[in-house]
Each structure stands twice: as C-alpha cells, then as structure tokens.
Amino acid sequence: MSTVTLSDVRKTYGKTEIIHGVDFDINDQEFVVIVGPSGCGKSTLLRMIAGLETISAGTIQIDDRIVNDLEPMERNIAMVFQNYALYPHMSVYDNMAYSLKIAKLDKSEIRERVERTAALLQLSDYLQRKPRELSGGQRQRVAMGRAIVRKPDVFLFDEPLSNLDAKLRVQMRLEIRKLQRDLRVTSVYVTHDQVEAMTLGDRLMVLNDGYVEQFGTPIELYEKPATRFVADFIGSPSMNILRGTADSGAITLETGVRIPSDTQATNEVDMGIRPEHLVLSDSGCLGMETGMVEQLGSNTLVHGFLTGTRIPLVASLPGVHSERSIGLALNFDVPPHAQHVFDSKTGKRL
Amino acid sequence: MSGMVEKTGKATWLIHLGLIIGIGIVCFPIYLAFIASSVTQAELVRPPMPLLPGDQLVENYSRALFSGINAPVWRMLVNSMVMALGIAIGKIIISLMSAFAIVYFRFPFRALFFWLIFMTLMLPVEVRIVPTYVVVANFGMLNSYTGLILPLIASATATFLFRQFYMTVPDELTEAARVDGASPMRFFLDILLPMSRTNIAALFVILFIYGWNQYLWPLLMTTEPEMNTIVMGIKQMFPSGDDLTDWPLIMATALLAMLPPVLVVIFMQRLFIKGLVDTEK
Known part of the structure; x- marks a missing residue:
C-alpha cells in the first residue's frame, strides 16, 4: 500500500497552462476525491498520476519512487474509466485476466485471483459472458474487478459512476466505499458530483481552473470553506x-x-x-x-x-x-x- | 376481404414472374456457356446453336483442366489462387498495420504520409503500370509470384477503411490496455485485431475478387504460359492466326474461372454483410 505525493505539478498544452502547480500528499490507504466543475482539470490531473498524460513540470511520487517517466503499468496503478473501457470481444474472465496474462503470471494463479475477485464483486456467474450481455452496473463491477485483480498500489477512478442511473449510482457508491475499506488500497477518485465527493472521500480536493482551492475532510470543507468558490461548490x-x-x-x-x-x-x-x-x-x-x-x-x-x-x-x-x-x-x-x-x-x- | 387476398395473390404472381424473367436474362449467358462447355466443337458451330447439354461435359472439363491450350487450367487456377490470396492477405496485413501507425502513433509528417497514401487512391493500376513493369523487370521478378503480387499489395482503400474503423474505437480502450501493461503491438494483436475481424472478412471478399480479376498486370508480366493466371489465360486461349477457336474448352475454362470467387462470396457472405452493416463496439 502506498502514498502518493505531488509537488508543484503543472500541465501545459502549447502555451496554455491548465494545471497550475498542484501540491498534495495522499496518505497510505486514504480515499481522496478530486472534485470540481467540468473543465477544471481534475481528469487531467488524475491521468497525469496514471501516466496517461505527460507531466509538464513538477514531480509525482508513488511511495519513494518518482514516477514521472514511468509507463502506467510500471507505476502499478489501476484505473477505472468512465465508460468502463471493457474489451468488447473478451469475456468477463478474459477482461479481468488480461493484465495478469501480460504480466506472465501462472495460469493457476490467474484463475485463482480472477475467481476470488469475481466472488467479491458477485460476478462469479457471469465470467463467461461478453460485456455487451451485461447490465450497466455489472459492467461497472467488471471494470472494478479488472482494477482489483492486479493488486495495485493505487486505484484511480475517473467519474466511474456517471453513466449509471441514480439508484444504481447510490448503490455502487456504497460498494466502492466498502471495497476500498476492505482492500485498504490508496485511492484517488475524480467526480463533478459533490454528493459523491462528500460521501466517499476521507479527504476532498476542490479544484477550480487548475488551482487547488482547498484540500481537507468533507466536514472541514463544509464548515470552514477556504474560498468563496468552495463555499459555493460544496453543499446542496x-x-x-x-x-x-x-x-x-x-x-x-x-x-x-x-x-x-x-x-x-x-x-x-x-x-x-x-x-x-x-x-x-x-x-x-x-x-x-x-x-x-x-x-x-x-x-x-x-x-x-x-x-x-x-x-x-x-x-x-x-x-x-x-x-x-x-x-x-x-x-x-x-x-x-x-x-x-x-x-x-x-x-x-x- | 377475399377479393383483396386474391388481388395480393395476383400481384405477388406478377412480381415473381418479373423476377423470374429477370433472373433468366441474367443467367442465360452463363447457361449458354455451360451448354457450350458440354458439347463438341462441331456441334457448337453447326446452326442452330444447341440449347440442351451435350455428352462431352467430362471430356471437355478434363481436357481443359489437365491439358488446356497453352497451359493446363489447373495450373492457371493455382496461379490465380496464389495471386488473389497473396494480394488479399497481403493488402489486409499491410493496411491493418499502416492504419495502426497512422492512427495511434505520433511521428513526423504523419499527416503528409496519410495524404500520400490517400492520394494513391486516385491512381488506378493502369496509370502506373509502365514504371511498375520496368521496376519489376529490373528486379528480375517477371514470371514469378512475387512479381504478380508485390506491385498490387499496397491498398489505400483498405488503409483508409481501417483508419476510419480505428478512429471509432474509444480512446479509453487504448488507455485501459496501457494501464494493463499492453505494449503497442500487444494492443494491436489482442484488442484491435479481434475487434476488426468483421471488417477484415468484408475486405477479404472484396480484395480476393479484385486480385482474382486482375487482367492487365498478369498479361504484361507473365510471358511463360506456366505463370498465366486464369482470367488473362482465357484471353490467351484465343488463337492468333487462322486456327479454330476451341469454344467448348474456353467455355469450360470460363466457368471454372468463375467458381472460386463465387465460393468465397457464398462462404463469407454472412461475415461480409455483418462487416458492412455493423461494427461491434
């Protein structure tokens, strides 16, 4: 399990800077939610931690390693995408096993890990199905399963619930929280939904226009907003x-x-x-x-x-x-x- | 009520009649070819033209297949098969990979390369056939399978088609594969390739027929009858001087030449239509 440290992380596209020097520490096993309006740079920040976007300046550290130039795989992170990004031609089993196959794990080890994860997510009966034969909630679970089987140091979630209907969203929110507690994996979760942010996060980071407005526990943000933006954004x-x-x-x-x-x-x-x-x-x-x-x-x-x-x-x-x-x-x-x-x-x- | 049913019945009959006549018109020349391949030369040239199958079917076909006029037809069928398969498979592999490069990699002059490929769409084989001939001749590839296949193996159409398909594959899928630790080639083989299989099937049918029907290029570059392909070989069967045209043999060869494309279409029809109509996301 791991800590994540960002120091003065910046992102520029051409001449436009869209992330303006972000600093923060995420503790081991902590669940941090990055929240902000659309276009504030929260997804970009997450993708920089994941290694899908290059870092224009500053450093990102996972544990003691500076991971700036490492491929996503080498950072040992797992990501859950908004549209699930399941491989459409592979069965649920193969979707979850894919990263383990690439890591050249033993067949029996792969089977064991996938089956244990599937049981954890109540997917055991669906292992041979294709993603298109699953409901939205089940696909979401497969996407999580794919992240969990790898036993990563850090989970990254990019608005994973925004494609689900309201009821399922509440249910999956609770499941994600419970899973994170049980698995004790450091997690970073991006959302624009402040209710999701308040209920999920140990700590929340409010991002606006590429600046961190405030980083604290949900109650701190609610009771003592550091800026007018946070005051306006948090609370409904x-x-x-x-x-x-x-x-x-x-x-x-x-x-x-x-x-x-x-x-x-x-x-x-x-x-x-x-x-x-x-x-x-x-x-x-x-x-x-x-x-x-x-x-x-x-x-x-x-x-x-x-x-x-x-x-x-x-x-x-x-x-x-x-x-x-x-x-x-x-x-x-x-x-x-x-x-x-x-x-x-x-x-x-x- | 009953009147309406009757009317519908009559209309259906009429439509069917029209369709049957249409099919008859389309099929008649093929039927004639079949008749001509089943009679003797003497029977064929004596008016009136026979309209019922004769008794020379087996003789004519075995004569065509095993001796032919310039080269045995089985030999030309093998040549055509090698050429058509070589072109179809080669084109698919090359265009899959070049589309992969164009869509997924950022390299200098990427757009330029894409437009260069795209522009060759506008140049048919005939335009570049003379320079191509010179190149192939200088490489000593006349009368070889390599020479038959290689100049036709790059396909802008197929590259373009795969490019369009890859661009509809969500970016998140690529990213998921990266997070899973897949190298670019691994992503290509494990994810893109299986996702493109219906497109590949559709293209295979089109390209196989394209390769099979090549006429001008094999005509130019195969001088030995042993290397003739069947489509051009038929033309070569016509005598140049005052010799008699062996119609039964030529008709038998023509029918044999039609068979492989028809079989490919029939067997790949399901996949072919699926590939043209929908893509699995």
Whole structure:
C-alpha cells in the first residue's frame, strides 16, 4: 500500500497552462476525491498520476519512487474509466485476466485471483459472458474487478459512476466505499458530483481552473470553506452569498441592510450563509421575498430574493411548510457564528 | 376481404414472374456457356446453336483442366489462387498495420504520409503500370509470384477503411490496455485485431475478387504460359492466326474461372454483410 505525493505539478498544452502547480500528499490507504466543475482539470490531473498524460513540470511520487517517466503499468496503478473501457470481444474472465496474462503470471494463479475477485464483486456467474450481455452496473463491477485483480498500489477512478442511473449510482457508491475499506488500497477518485465527493472521500480536493482551492475532510470543507468558490461548490442547495461592506461588527449590504457580524474586516466582503443556518425571526434583519417552495419532507426549501432586489436567496426550514403558510415575505436572523466571510476581491476566507 | 387476398395473390404472381424473367436474362449467358462447355466443337458451330447439354461435359472439363491450350487450367487456377490470396492477405496485413501507425502513433509528417497514401487512391493500376513493369523487370521478378503480387499489395482503400474503423474505437480502450501493461503491438494483436475481424472478412471478399480479376498486370508480366493466371489465360486461349477457336474448352475454362470467387462470396457472405452493416463496439 502506498502514498502518493505531488509537488508543484503543472500541465501545459502549447502555451496554455491548465494545471497550475498542484501540491498534495495522499496518505497510505486514504480515499481522496478530486472534485470540481467540468473543465477544471481534475481528469487531467488524475491521468497525469496514471501516466496517461505527460507531466509538464513538477514531480509525482508513488511511495519513494518518482514516477514521472514511468509507463502506467510500471507505476502499478489501476484505473477505472468512465465508460468502463471493457474489451468488447473478451469475456468477463478474459477482461479481468488480461493484465495478469501480460504480466506472465501462472495460469493457476490467474484463475485463482480472477475467481476470488469475481466472488467479491458477485460476478462469479457471469465470467463467461461478453460485456455487451451485461447490465450497466455489472459492467461497472467488471471494470472494478479488472482494477482489483492486479493488486495495485493505487486505484484511480475517473467519474466511474456517471453513466449509471441514480439508484444504481447510490448503490455502487456504497460498494466502492466498502471495497476500498476492505482492500485498504490508496485511492484517488475524480467526480463533478459533490454528493459523491462528500460521501466517499476521507479527504476532498476542490479544484477550480487548475488551482487547488482547498484540500481537507468533507466536514472541514463544509464548515470552514477556504474560498468563496468552495463555499459555493460544496453543499446542496448552495450557500447564499451576499456582497457588502464590513465595518465594526456589522456587514452592510448594497441594499443598506445591516447584518451584525463578528468579522474584523473593514473592506468589501462576500458574506456566505448556508440555507439551513438562516433563523426564522419576525425581527430578523434579512428580508426575503418568497417564491418557489420545495417540500422535501424532513425540511422545506424556500427560494426567493433579497427584499427589493433580484439577488437569489435560499432558506431551509425544518419541518413541512406550504406556500400558503409561508406567505409572501419572511425575515431571518443571520447568526454571526454561522457566517462565512470572504474577501470580495481575492475570494479568500477572512 | 377475399377479393383483396386474391388481388395480393395476383400481384405477388406478377412480381415473381418479373423476377423470374429477370433472373433468366441474367443467367442465360452463363447457361449458354455451360451448354457450350458440354458439347463438341462441331456441334457448337453447326446452326442452330444447341440449347440442351451435350455428352462431352467430362471430356471437355478434363481436357481443359489437365491439358488446356497453352497451359493446363489447373495450373492457371493455382496461379490465380496464389495471386488473389497473396494480394488479399497481403493488402489486409499491410493496411491493418499502416492504419495502426497512422492512427495511434505520433511521428513526423504523419499527416503528409496519410495524404500520400490517400492520394494513391486516385491512381488506378493502369496509370502506373509502365514504371511498375520496368521496376519489376529490373528486379528480375517477371514470371514469378512475387512479381504478380508485390506491385498490387499496397491498398489505400483498405488503409483508409481501417483508419476510419480505428478512429471509432474509444480512446479509453487504448488507455485501459496501457494501464494493463499492453505494449503497442500487444494492443494491436489482442484488442484491435479481434475487434476488426468483421471488417477484415468484408475486405477479404472484396480484395480476393479484385486480385482474382486482375487482367492487365498478369498479361504484361507473365510471358511463360506456366505463370498465366486464369482470367488473362482465357484471353490467351484465343488463337492468333487462322486456327479454330476451341469454344467448348474456353467455355469450360470460363466457368471454372468463375467458381472460386463465387465460393468465397457464398462462404463469407454472412461475415461480409455483418462487416458492412455493423461494427461491434
């Protein structure tokens, strides 16, 4: 089992740099999720770890070895692809055995490993089938099986669940997590789905435009987002972000609304507050014109606008409320301890 | 109701009649050739032309096969078979590999090479036949199988076809193979080749017939009757002077010459159609 270390890793295509100096350490047996919007460079980063993309600058280390110039095979990694990438003309057995055959393992050893892996993934009855005779979930399992039989140092997952339907995705998510725990293999998982990221990862890396915005545990990211981008990206529904000016214990919004705050800053800031942290109060400072109401059972999402503006606001109220019981306007308190204050220029947390 | 059924019945009859007449028209010359190969020369040239098989079938065919006019027909069939198989198999191997190089490897002037290959599509054999002849003659390859096959063995069409096929193979498959530790040749042999098998079958049929039907090139470069291929050999059977044309023998040879392509089509038809219609992804 292994650690992965990236130091100042960069990727340039021609003159455009798309990964701008990424540094991080992944501990042994850790499950790290790289998450970010599409085009942020997360897949590229993963493929650089895999050895499918060249590294323009910096080093990638697996354990003590610098693997920059090694072929994927020599890095001893295994990758699960988004479209499974199963060999269409080979049976499930041959798909899983292929890398072992290339590694010239003993026939009996190959058989034993493939059968054990197939049993682990409940694929034993399908070993003689072709990929096209399998369902989406089964193909996904074969792709994982192909990675597992090799006993790699690192698993790399490139959005492996995005081709599955919602229900299967939840199920496979749990299976992947359980498998990773059981096999204790260091894993890097790329996704754009923040729910997947939050539930799977020991630690999350939020990538935006080729920069690492934050790297930490899911709860750290949720409770203490380091940047406005992370605050906005993590959490569903996303955090409300309001622009204003901070001075002496309060933030004054552009509409003139004053919100009491703990912040020491005295410049233009973006104040974030999660929908579930808005406290309903008749004397609350934050006014909202209500619009759509979504009843989720355990809580109710109220969508609307900051009074007198078109700035969207979302509040999450515990329990069941109807459009009629809520009325046209609501007032909220914004508890200072739940506020996230970011510099409006740099987007950094203050 | 019954009226409609009757009408449909009549229409079907009419259609079938039309089709039968059509088939009759297409098959009649072949039938005539068959009749002509089963009678004696004297019976054939005496009007009216016979329309029913005669009793010389076995004699004519064995005469054609084992003695022929310039060379025994079995010899020419073997020559044609070697040439057609050589061209078909050679073309497939070469174009599989050159398409592999063009699609999967980045090397200097890759695009240039592709367009050079592509441009040769526009040049038929006839255009380059004189220079080709000189080259082959200087290499001393006249009257040899190598000389028959080699100049025709490169195929832009097949290269182009395989290139198009490879480009539809998902990149992730290539990457998966790389992660699995497959070398490029290993990937080619274990993954690309089996995936292209229906395309290979379709191309084999087309190229076999192409090779079998070559006329001008064997005519130019085989001067010994022993090296004649069957398609050009038929032409060579016509006497140049005032000799009598041995029609029964020539007809028997013509029918024998048609047989191998027909058999290839019949036996590979299933794969052939599959190759043209769908590709397995």
